[in-house]
Amino acid sequence: xxxxxxxxxxxxxxxxxxxxxxxxxxxxxxxxxxxxxxxxxxxxxxxxxxxxxxxxxxxxxxxxxxxxxxxxxxxxxxxxxxxxxxxxxxxxxxxxxxxxxxxxxxxxxxxxxxxxxxxxxxxxxxxxxxxxxxxxxxxxxxxxxxxxxxxxxxxxxxxxxxxxxxxxxxxxxxxxxxxxxxxxxxxxxxxxxxxxxxxxxxxxxxxxxxxxxxxxxxxxxxxxxxxxxxxxxxxxxxxxxxxxxxxxxxxxxxxxxxxxxxxxxxxxxxxxxxxxxxxxxxxxxxxxxxxxxxxxxxxxxxxxxxxxxxxxxxxxxxxxxxxxxxxxxxxxxxxxxxxxxxxxxxxxxxxxxxxxxxxxxxxxxxxxxxxxxxxxxxxxxxxxxxxxxxxxxxxxxxxxxxxxxxxxxxxxxxxxxxxxxxxxxxxxxxxxxxxxxxxxxxxxxxxxxxxxxxxxxxxxxxxxxxxx
Amino acid sequence: xxxxxxxxxxxxxxxxxxxxxxxxxxxxxxxxxxxxxxxxxxxxxxxxxxxxxxxxxxxxxxxxxxxxxxxxxxxxxxxxxxxxxxxxxxxxxxxxxxxxxxxxxxxxxxxxxxxxxxxxxxxxxxxxxxxxxxxxxxxxxxxxxxxxxxxxxxxxxxxxxxxxxxxxxxxxxxxxxxxxxxxxxxxxxxxxxxxxxxxxxxxxxxxxxxxxxxxxxxxxxxxxxxxxxxxxxxxxxxxxxxxxxxxxxxxxxxxxxxxxxxxxxxxxxxxxxxxxxxxxxxxxxxxxxxxxxxxxxxxxxxxxxxxxxxxxxxxxxxxxxxxxxxxxxxxxxxxxxxxxxxxxxxxxxxxxxxxxxxxxxxxxxxxxxxxxxxxxxxxxxxxxxxxxxxxxxxxxxxxxxxxxxxxxxxxxxxxxxxxxxxxxxxxxxxxxxxxxxxxxxxxxxxxxxxxxxxxxxxxxxxxxxxxx
Numbered sequence: 001x002x003x004x005x006x007x008x009x010x011x012x013x014x015x016x017x018x019x020x021x022x023x024x025x026x027x028x029x030x031x032x033x034x035x036x037x038x039x040x041x042x043x044x045x046x047x048x049x050x051x052x053x054x055x056x057x058x059x060x061x062x063x064x065x066x067x068x069x070x071x072x073x074x075x076x077x078x079x080x081x082x083x084x085x086x087x088x089x090x091x092x093x094x095x096x097x098x099x100x101x102x103x104x105x106x107x108x109x110x111x112x113x114x115x116x117x118x119x120x121x122x123x124x125x126x127x128x129x130x131x132x133x134x135x136x137x138x139x140x141x142x143x144x145x146x147x148x149x150x151x152x153x154x155x156x157x158x159x160x161x162x163x164x165x166x167x168x169x170x171x172x173x174x175x176x177x178x179x180x181x182x183x184x185x186x187x188x189x190x191x192x193x194x195x196x197x198x199x200x201x202x203x204x205x206x207x208x209x210x211x212x213x214x215x216x217x218x219x220x221x222x223x224x225x226x227x228x229x230x231x232x233x234x235x236x237x238x239x240x241x242x243x244x245x246x247x248x249x250x251x252x253x254x255x256x257x258x259x260x261x262x263x264x265x266x267x268x269x270x271x272x273x274x275x276x277x278x279x280x281x282x283x284x285x286x287x288x289x290x291x292x293x294x295x296x297x298x299x300x301x302x303x304x305x306x307x308x309x310x311x312x313x314x315x316x317x318x319x320x321x322x323x324x325x326x327x328x329x330x331x332x333x334x335x336x337x338x339x340x341x342x343x344x345x346x347x348x349x350x351x352x353x354x355x356x357x358x359x360x361x362x363x364x365x366x367x368x369x370x371x372x373x374x375x376x377x378x379x380x381x382x383x384x385x386x387x388x389x390x391x392x393x394x395x396x397x398x399x400x401x402x403x404x405x406x407x408x409x410x411x412x413x414x415x416x417x418x419x420x421x422x423x424x425x426x427x428x429x430x431x432x433x434x435x436x437x438x439x440x441x442x443x444x445x446x447x448x449x450x451x452x453x454x455x456x457x458x459x460x461x462x463x464x465x466x467x468x
Numbered sequence: 469x470x471x472x473x474x475x476x477x478x479x480x481x482x483x484x485x486x487x488x489x490x491x492x493x494x495x496x497x498x499x500x501x502x503x504x505x506x507x508x509x510x511x512x513x514x515x516x517x518x519x520x521x522x523x524x525x526x527x528x529x530x531x532x533x534x535x536x537x538x539x540x541x542x543x544x545x546x547x548x549x550x551x552x553x554x555x556x557x558x559x560x561x562x563x564x565x566x567x568x569x570x571x572x573x574x575x576x577x578x579x580x581x582x583x584x585x586x587x588x589x590x591x592x593x594x595x596x597x598x599x600x601x602x603x604x605x606x607x608x609x610x611x612x613x614x615x616x617x618x619x620x621x622x623x624x625x626x627x628x629x630x631x632x633x634x635x636x637x638x639x640x641x642x643x644x645x646x647x648x649x650x651x652x653x654x655x656x657x658x659x660x661x662x663x664x665x666x667x668x669x670x671x672x673x674x675x676x677x678x679x680x681x682x683x684x685x686x687x688x689x690x691x692x693x694x695x696x697x698x699x700x701x702x703x704x705x706x707x708x709x710x711x712x713x714x715x716x717x718x719x720x721x722x723x724x725x726x727x728x729x730x731x732x733x734x735x736x737x738x739x740x741x742x743x744x745x746x747x748x749x750x751x752x753x754x755x756x757x758x759x760x761x762x763x764x765x766x767x768x769x770x771x772x773x774x775x776x777x778x779x780x781x782x783x784x785x786x787x788x789x790x791x792x793x794x795x796x797x798x799x800x801x802x803x804x805x806x807x808x809x810x811x812x813x814x815x816x817x818x819x820x821x822x823x824x825x826x827x828x829x830x831x832x833x834x835x836x837x838x839x840x841x842x843x844x845x846x847x848x849x850x851x852x853x854x855x856x857x858x859x860x861x862x863x864x865x866x867x868x869x870x871x872x873x874x875x876x877x878x879x880x881x882x883x884x885x886x887x888x889x890x891x892x893x894x895x896x897x898x899x900x901x902x903x904x905x906x907x908x909x910x911x912x913x914x915x916x917x918x919x920x921x922x923x924x925x926x927x928x929x930x931x932x933x934x935x936x
Contacts, residue, residue: 308794
């Protein structure tokens with residue numbers, strides 16, 4: 001092939017089965033669940049260089065700044081496309097095809113999830129190359145993973161007659177069978193559908209239009225109206241008209257031009273804490289420990305600690321998950337029930353069900369470190385060159401102490417530079433702004449005092465991010 | 469009886485079996501393990517008024533201010549006696565007798581541990597009255613608790629011939645039998661030794677002197693040299709010469725003048741997390757939840773949460789204990805092994821094994837709320853009327869923000885009053901002091917910056933508590 005393959009990484013999903021680490025506000029692909037980098041970043045590294053062009057990441061609006069920053073850290077040339085609304089995978093795949101086709105309809109795309117774990121990078125790339133070759137002219141290829149258990153949570157693919165290279169025609173798709181049927185499917189040589197597809201951009205748009213003409217029209221219109229914004233690409237509003245349906249249901253189960261390429265790699269969807277344990281390094285007693293954990297007279301446990309010492313004494317096969325504001329203890333073989341637990345917490349109005357304590361913003365992040373009856377202490381980190389909105393509060397004063405870097409602080413009509421170990425006081429009602437004019441992050445300890453200390457006491461007078 | 473019974477509460481113990489809540493630095497009697505008040509405070513309330521005089525608490529030096537403050541809150545007239553060194557229960561019991569005898573050798577003492585749970589207060593007081601009556605002339609009475617299981621961790625008492633009232637002569641003591649023997653002892657009508665004794669002060673000193681003449685001499689000398697200090701009584705240094713041995717071994721097992729009074733109350737030594745679960749209110753599924761815990765599809769668990777949401781999903785009979793800096797997960801029936809775990813943590817040099825994050829001081833407490841590479845944020849609470857030392861630091865600056873109350877702040881030669889929402893900066897090397905001249909606690913957020921931020925960077929120029 002002369003053209004490079006365009007890797008398209010879908011990062012629009014929300015995650016609750018890996019709660020409390022993964023939450024609606026920050027899904028699992030954006031978190032370092034199995035390594036020092038996030039699953040999204042590990043996915044980007046898997047398709048870097050060689051036969052692959054600069055990747056495209058399709059992400060969700062609420063977490064766009066996090067996605068942008070994570071992508072920039074490992075693949076600075078990647079395009080980050082932000083969906084104006086969540087619309088499931090058919091819309092995302094079509095959007096990628098639409099953007100690629102606008103450049104060159106003959107581009108071959110390799111679309112993949114951002115939240116799966118594949119450690120054998122070379123075997124993965126070989127499978128993608130084989131898939132791309134099989135569809136260089138027409139058709140769609142799907143990677144088929146060899147099943148390791150009669151799982152009921154995945155889709156199965158039945159391979160048929162031989163096609164190009166290692167590819168075989170797809171006879172049919174079977175979505176989430178029961179255990180007995182899953183056994184039979186495996187006996188029949190079926191493979192798991194890992195949600196990794198390859199196709200030529202122009203072909204896909206035409207083929208999809210036969211089933212979903214309105215969706216393809218909306219995609220084309222939204223691509224035509226796409227605009228850059230703060231290092232991201234934002235498609236036009238037509239995107240929102242597309243119906244929310246998976247690419248499998250909308251297209252793969254209907255087309256007769258699908259082939260399957262067997263995977264030569266082991267794969268995990270990192271779907272629950274049991275899968276995290278399975279894919280993690282373990283000690284002699286089968287304990288997988290991440291962070292500050294200790295297992296004594298204990299075996300087969302997963303300990304994930306983000307902040308503090310977690311001791312497992314005399315327990316077996318548990319997942320013990322520690323985060324700043326919530327802790328989960330559950331047997332590994334009940335890890336699938338976490339989704340229901342999160343639902344119950346959400347119904348009970350618990351913020352821990354949905355949001356993390358650390359709040360990511362376009363300019364950096366903040367986190368409450370101490371909270372009293374009439375005060376709140378936050379750590380605030382501002383990225384180099386970033387600037388918060390010009391704002392004021394009606395119910396609280398703020399004391400800022402710079403503990404790292406150099407801050408530019410505006411209070412009223414006065415703007416000055418604050419160095420490490422300098423502080424400033426912002427009385428109730430005073431207009432103020434925090435910016436980082438330097439080359440390293442600025443860290444501030446903010447002590448708020450007042451009778452009402454919630455986030456919604458903010459009046460934005462001016463904002464770089466359109467939040468006024 | 470015309471004289472009132474003198475309740476003596478022994479609070480010198482250290483606790484590791486209820487780790488991570490109880491630690492060497494703060495034993496279980498000083499913590500609210502089973503109620504809103506601490507076990508020490510619950511014990512004080514159990515002997516308030518009626519036939520009982522103002523109690524005496526015997527405590528350990530490292531935690532003297534905590535003991536003093538907890539006692540003052542519920543029994544302001546109590547005497548707090550601080551042992552100059554830890555010397556086990558013979559020394560503590562003899563000390564109490566020596567102090568009481570100096571006033572009136574005919575005083576009857578009721579000596580009891582501070583870390584046991586007895587919910588039936590009236591039945592407890594009736595048993596103590598019966599014990600006191602039995603020894604108004606001579607002898608020592610011990611309360612015998614009806615065994616509920618063949619426990620191997622307790623001492624057993626074999627009752628013999630009838631004595632005064634419900635009391636019976638003690639035939640013999642059996643210390644920590646194996647399970648088979650424990651069964652036999654229960655069959656023989658033996659009772660548990662709950663460590664609750666009654667005797668006349670003068671009688672005990674004379675009787676003990678027959679076995680331990682040097683100990684009694686040391687006690688008399690240390691009582692003669694006893695001095696008040698900051699609301700406590702500190703016996704003289706002779707106390708340190710007493711050998712460390714339990715009252716049971718040194719005296720009860722040797723005397724032929726012991727009687728046993730059967731307890732008419734249920735009793736728990738709150739000896740491990742399983743005992744805490746047993747004595748705690750439970751939901752229909754047998755989950756005992758203290759603090760912010762949630763149990764789903766789970767039964768028989770103890771959840772103790774001090775700070776954050778703890779979710780138990782699909783687990784059975786676990787103890788899940790959450791504290792600010794350490795978390796423990798263990799089956800309830802292995803709760804006895806916690807002591808060994810703490811030993812392992814201590815061997816590994818983990819501070820969590822020994823110290824709590826909240827540091828109690830004579831003037832109040834402080835706790836680190838956030839820690840960065842070159843900064844530390846503390847919350848500091850100063851009691852009304854209290855004053856920290858006049859001090860300086862060689863490696864750090866401090867920013868103080870008053871978030872509650874009124875502080876008196878000295879920096880260099882300047883002293884001024886800081887109100888809520890006011891702040892002050894203390895440069896490296898500047899002499900400073902914090903005091904609370906008001907009637908409510910002062911709370912300060914302290915932001916330290918510097919390259920070395922440990923507690924030992926402190927030079928005390930002047931101190932109310934003799935720490936210069």
